[in-house]
Amino acid sequence: MTAEEFIRLTxxxxxxxxxxxxxxxxIGIYWVKNGFFSLKGHVEYWFYPPNADQKDIKKYASVExxxxxxxxxxKLKDIxxxxxxxxxx
Numbered sequence: 001m002t003a004e005e006f007i008r009l010t011x012x013x014x015x016x017x018x019x020x021x022x023x024x025x026x027i028g029i030y031w032v033k034n035g036f037f038s039l040k041g042h043v044e045y046w047f048y049p050p051n052a053d054q055k056d057i058k059k060y061a062s063v064e065x066x067x068x069x070x071x072x073x074x075k076l077k078d079i080x081x082x083x084x085x086x087x088x089x
Contacts, residue, residue: 001080013088
């Protein structure tokens with residue numbers, strides 16, 4: 001999968017669950033205002049494992065920043081061909 005395809009899927013579905021080397025991860029696009037979900041808020045891109053504590057959620061301003069997230073020793077954008085998408089919602 002290319003970075004462009006991944007960006008398109010993320011923007012189309014808003015939440016993607018995927019697996020990499022046996023570990024599950026989620027990427028979600030959320031509108032947040034004053035720490036709460038709100039359509040009147042600003043967009044945040046979250047990267048996190050399922051059932052993560054708030055402190056384990058990495059938050060970004062763009063999907064491009066999410067693609068630069070390090071997983072183990074590699075950036076997400078460099079391993080897109082190695083991930084398995086489990087669900088999109």
